[in-house]
Amino acid sequence: MKNELLSLLNKNLLAVEPSLIRKFDDEISKIPGIIKLTLGEPYFNTPDHIKIAGIKAIIDNQTHYAPNRGIVELREAISEYLRRRHYAVSYDPQEQIIVTNGASEAISTAMNSFLGEGDVVLCPSPAFGLYRNLAKINGARYIEIDTEDDKYELTPEKLKTYLDEYHTSVKMLVLNYPNNPTGVSYSENEIKKLAEVLEEYPIVVLSDEIYSELVYKKKHVSIASYLPEKTLLVNGVSKSYAMTGWRVGYLCGPREIITNLAKLHQANIATIGTINMIAAAEGLVNGDDDIKVMRAEYEKKRDFVCKWLKKIGYSFIPTDGAFYIYIRLPLDFQGSSIDYARTLAQRAHVAVIPGAAFATQDQKYFRISYAVSDDKLTEAMKRLERFVKGREK
Structure with missing residues (x-):
């Protein structure tokens, strides 16, 4: 039964869909053992001197x-x-x-x-x-x-x-x-x-x-x-x-x-x-030194992932920065980007974000975030490779 107050809400707000990034991440997070390359969040912890400044502010x-x-x-x-x-x-x-x-x-x-x-x-x-x-x-x-x-x-x-x-x-x-x-x-x-x-x-x-x-x-x-x-x-x-x-x-x-x-x-x-x-x-x-350390680590991760993706056979957009790679769906895949991302989650146990999250018309791409640990990145690439090779058979 719908709440009668719905009719009073701003009609523009009613027409807006919730974030597909968050929605999809919530959906696939329930899969046991999944490696998430979804949300754009640094895997580093806040540097100690910054945390200490916050703690000192509380004490003071x-x-x-x-x-x-x-x-x-x-x-x-x-x-x-x-x-x-x-x-x-x-x-x-x-x-x-x-x-x-x-x-x-x-x-x-x-x-x-x-x-x-x-x-x-x-x-x-x-x-x-x-x-x-x-x-x-x-x-x-x-x-x-x-x-x-x-x-x-x-x-x-x-x-x-x-x-x-x-x-x-x-x-x-x-x-x-x-x-x-x-x-x-x-x-x-x-x-x-x-x-x-x-x-x-x-x-x-x-x-x-x-x-x-x-x-x-x-x-x-x-x-x-x-x-x-x-x-x-x-x-x-x-x-x-x-x-x-x-x-x-x-x-x-x-x-x-x-x-x-x-x-x-x-x-x-x-x-x-x-x-x-x-x-x-x-x-x-x-x-400033914190930035240098993190940026150098992200650049290494980017190079590592790009090398793996080429080996697997994926094509992707060359990236200048941030910690994302936008990867094209295989040409022989007939479904949507959501279908492909869901398939990866269910069969490869690797979570990515479908390109549909970034445009009104579905994008034949998916996004990965490489802001995760080296161990998780390596295992995710191995899983993707096994999935792609298995699918080709």
Whole structure:
């Protein structure tokens, strides 16, 4: 029997499907002995000096409400970190930064603030499903830009085509790089050329750079360095410092825009935990060596997995960063990406995420996360090889 209150809910919310990533992960997690290459979470523990900073904050009774935009020490650390590292951007810690409940809240604050009924959001596809769901909740049209023919990169030419087609309604471009699920990123020149196109249009760029510290060969450059007045920069400490459970992200942008976005942030969560912010500040100030160690390990894992995948016979998208590989389904497989992922889980006891999680139309791909231990990665590759060879017989 349906609850009568359902009819009172926001109709846009009713039309949104729960995260397929979480849903599928929950489904296959019940299989005994399964090796999960599903969720995008670092397998490292939070570095000790960061944990100690959090513990010390508790002992020192720093357990009270923090300012809505976050403690000054963390906002200053974010500003200095972005200046010091490879971002080439400058933000006033007092007026241009909001500390958020993870990067997810930074994204939702931005999209919920800008989007309304009938607005158009452009997003290169495939992409993380959160962007699509937030657009739908706000009644906006989520337009996917298929990048498959361009090696999964958004080209200036294709961007201009879509901007011209939807010019009367387009309000936002979502750009995530390194990309989840492909791991593809952009060179400095590629970012510059995209910025040159965007400069000519009245549009906000939501740049999700949460994986920016996990770029292996290319130099990461924020599009905010070219479009500071049009870009909302999203980042956080979850992926770079193995702090997913601490839930500390941040949103940076033009002064007048951040002033208004802070109103929604204040209404939604007021502020995040003081202890968490103190720990995050420690990471940003003193954690450069932690990043180097983790990035080197992820790069080794990527090379290891790519070698195995080639040996097995899978084709996949060359990855520049993050800790994902986007793998094509075998050409002779007739079912959907969900069918294939479910088959792998049931027969090979290896859990992956189907490509359907990253686009409206099913993708003939599946995503693996190699942010797991070497032992688990090796065993998962052996299982995949046995499955593929057995299937060929």
